Amino acid sequence: MIKDIRVRPIENSCGKKTVRIKLVTEKGDFSACAAAGTSEGSHEAKAIKIDSAIRYFPRYKPKFVGQSEKQIDHIIEEVGLDKLGVHISIALSIAAIRAVSNNDVYKFLNPKAKKLPLPLGNVVGGGSHKGYLTEQEFLVFPKKAKTMQEAIETNQKIWETVGKILKSKKMVDGNNFEGAWMCKLDDIKTLDLLKEVADQYGAGIGMDIAASEYFKNGIYYYKNPERRLSSDKQLDFVLGLIEAYNLEYVEDPFHEDDFQNFSRLTKKAKTLIVGDDLFVTQEERLKQGIKKGAGNGIIIKPDQAGTISRTLKTVKLADKAKYKTIVSHRSGETKDSFISDLAVGIGSPLIKCGIFGRERKSKHDRLKEIWKNIEYPKLNSI
Ligand code: 2PG
Ligand code: MG
Numbered sequence: 001m002i003k004d005i006r007v008r009p010i011e012n013s014c015g016k017k018t019v020r021i022k023l024v025t026e027k028g029d030f031s032a033c034a035a036a037g038t039s040e041g042s043h044e045a046k047a048i049k050i051d052s053a054i055r056y057f058p059r060y061k062p063k064f065v066g067q068s069e070k071q072i073d074h075i076i077e078e079v080g081l082d083k084l085g086v087h088i089s090i091a092l093s094i095a096a097i098r099a100v101s102n103n104d105v106y107k108f109l110n111p112k113a114k115k116l117p118l119p120l121g122n123v124v125g126g127g128s129h130k131g132y133l134t135e136q137e138f139l140v141f142p143k144k145a146k147t148m149q150e151a152i153e154t155n156q157k158i159w160e161t162v163g164k165i166l167k168s169k170k171m172v173d174g175n176n177f178e179g180a181w182m183c184k185l186d187d188i189k190t191l192d193l194l195k196e197v198a199d200q201y202g203a204g205i206g207m208d209i210a211a212s213e214y215f216k217n218g219i220y221y222y223k224n225p226e227r228r229l230s231s232d233k234q235l236d237f238v239l240g241l242i243e244a245y246n247l248e249y250v251e252d253p254f255h256e257d258d259f260q261n262f263s264r265l266t267k268k269a270k271t272l273i274v275g276d277d278l279f280v281t282q283e284e285r286l287k288q289g290i291k292k293g294a295g296n297g298i299i300i301k302p303d304q305a306g307t308i309s310r311t312l313k314t315v316k317l318a319d320k321a322k323y324k325t326i327v328s329h330r331s332g333e334t335k336d337s338f339i340s341d342l343a344v345g346i347g348s349p350l351i352k353c354g355i356f357g358r359e360r361k362s363k364h365d366r367l368k369e370i371w372k373n374i375e376y377p378k379l380n381s382i
Contacts, residue, residue, distance in 0.1 A: 007057055030096075039213050073308060114378055121352075124138040125180030132184050134223045141155070148368050158201055211234070272296060281311055298325055300328065341366065351367070
C-alpha cells in the first residue's frame with residue numbers, strides 16, 4: 001500500500017529540470033526519475049512545466065495514498081495524464097512497477113528472460129542534439145559480441161577510435177547531449193569513417209535521421225545548402241545510403257506524419273526501418289503504421305507513452321504485427337536505468353542507450369548486472 005509520495009526537481013543530462021519520485025510503501029521505498037527528449041515528436045504524451053507539475057501534485061496526491069501500487073496507472077488515467085504532466089506520470093508509473101516487482105522489473109515482465117538486447121550507441125551526433133551535422137545520430141551495434149561486457153566495450157572502442165581519428169584531423173568539437181562526437185566532417189565522410197572503424201570491430205552501423213527536425217513545407221533542408229530535398233529525393237538519398245554503407249538500422253528517415261514514404265522505403269529497402277517520432281510509442285499511431293506497412297520497427301520510449309501500461313500495450317501490438325521493438329533512452333537522461341529492465345523484459349533485439357557519459361553508463365551497468373543474474377544468458381540479434 002502507498003503511504004506517501006515525494007516529488008523533487010532534479011537536472012537531466014541536458015541541464016533541464018525533471019522530477020525524481022519516491023514512492024513510500026509498506027514494503028519499502030521505490031524511486032524513479034523521468035527522462036525527456038530534445039527532438040520530441042509532436043504526438044508524444046504532453047509535458048507540463050516542472051515547477052507547475054510539482055506545485056499542482058499535492059491536489060492529486062490524496063487519490064494515490066492508501067491505494068495499492070498496482071493501481072497507480074489506473075489512477076493516473078482517472079486523474080488525467082495531462083493534469084499530472086508526463087514527467088510525474090511516467091516516474092510514478094516506473095516507481096510503481098518497481099514496487100510491484102520488488103525492483104526486478106525484467107523478471108516480472110518475463111520470468112523466463114534469457115536474451116539481452118544488443119546495445120545500439122551513437123558515436124557521432126548532430127541535429128537538435130548539437131553538432132555540425134544535419135542527421136541526429138550515427139550509430140553502431142556489436143554484432144559479433146558474445147557477452148554483454150564485450151558488447152558494451154566494443155561500442156566504447158569504436159567511439160574512442162573514431163574520436164582519436166577526428167582529433168588527429170582537428171575535426172571534432174567535443175561531445176553533445178548524448179556523449180556523441182560533434183564532428184566537423186560532412187555526413188558522407190562521417191559514414192565513411194564510421195563504417196571503416198565499425199568493420200574493424202565486426203559491428204553493424206545505422207542512423208537516426210530524425211528528419212522531422214529539418215523538414216519544412218515539403219522540403220528537407222540539410223545544412224549543406226546544395227542539398228534541399230523533396231520527399232521523393234529524400235527517399236532516393238536514404239536508399240542510396242542504405243546500399244552504399246549497408247545501414248542495418250534506419251530511424252525516422254521522413255517527417256513524423258509521412259506514413260506513406262515510410263511505407264515506400266520499407267518496401268524497397270531490405271533493412272530495419274524504425275519509427276520514433278512517427279509512432280511516439282502510441283498504440284493508435286502504430287495501428288495506422290501497420291495498416292500502411294510503414295516501417296518494420298518501433299522505438300519504445302516509456303515517457304512518450306506516459307505510463308508503463310500504455311507502453312506495454314504498444315509493445316504487445318508491435319509483437320503481434322512482427323515489428324521489432326527498440327527500447328530507447330532520451331537525450332535528456334538521468335541515472336535511472338529502468339529502460340535496461342524494460343528491454344530485457346520485452347525481449348528487444350536492440351537497446352538504444354548511448355556510449356559515453358554517466359547517464360548512459362547506468363544503463364550499461366544494469367545490463368551487465370542482469371547478464372550476471374540470468375542463468376545461461378545470450379545476446380539477441382536483429
Ligand atoms: C531520439 C532520441 C534519443 P530525443 O530521437 O531517438 O536518441 O532523442 O530524446 O531528443 O528525442
Ligand atoms: Mg529518434
